[in-house]
Amino acid sequence: MNTGILSFEFEWYLRDYFFRVNNRNGEDFESIFDNNEICSYMKDNYLKYKNWKLEEITKLFNTAIYDLHDRNVLIVKKDIGKVILKSRFVRKQCTNCYYINYLSSSESMNCHRCKSDNLKDFPPRK
Numbered sequence: 001m002n003t004g005i006l007s008f009e010f011e012w013y014l015r016d017y018f019f020r021v022n023n024r025n026g027e028d029f030e031s032i033f034d035n036n037e038i039c040s041y042m043k044d045n046y047l048k049y050k051n052w053k054l055e056e057i058t059k060l061f062n063t064a065i066y067d068l069h070d071r072n073v074l075i076v077k078k079d080i081g082k083v084i085l086k087s088r089f090v091r092k093q094c095t096n097c098y099y100i101n102y103l104s105s106s107e108s109m110n111c112h113r114c115k116s117d118n119l120k121d122f123p124p125r126k
Contacts, residue, residue, distance in 0.1 A: 010060040011067065012112075013046055014038070015102035019089040031085045035061065038083075072106045093122035 017038065021030055039057045042049050049057055065083050069076045075084040087105040094101065094111035095118040101111055110117050 006060060007063050007067070008112075009048075010057075011064040012102070013042060013048065014061070014064050014068075015089055017041065018085060019091055019102045022085075022088050029085075029088055033083050033085070035065075035081045035083065073104045091122050092119035094119055 018033075021033075035058075039054060039061050042057050042061070043052060043054055044050075065074065065076055068074045072086065074086060077084065085104070089102040089104055092101045092103060092109065093099070094114060094116050096116040097111060097114045099111055099113040100122055101113075101119065103109060108117075109119055111119060
């Protein structure tokens, strides 16, 4: 499979992970994450990566965190093996292509797939 597609998909799962960790903690914002723990969690908890080697996951993880760093979403602390989120993620659905996006407050509110700015809360509030 194309490495660009693999990276794009992995980043989505990584954003999903960050969103879920902070969503279950209620008011407490967890910002510091251990790189090895994230990679192990991805392998153990996401069916897509269940049969992958940890080295393959780690390689995609490293690509994804540097891309997120370049977009001002997180800080990479390579010397201590940690990443630090700058803000919580919100989950939005594109009304054009229905893609589920996880966006930080430092990013523009545009769909990662089709670049539309027509996003709504997901799941919709009642």
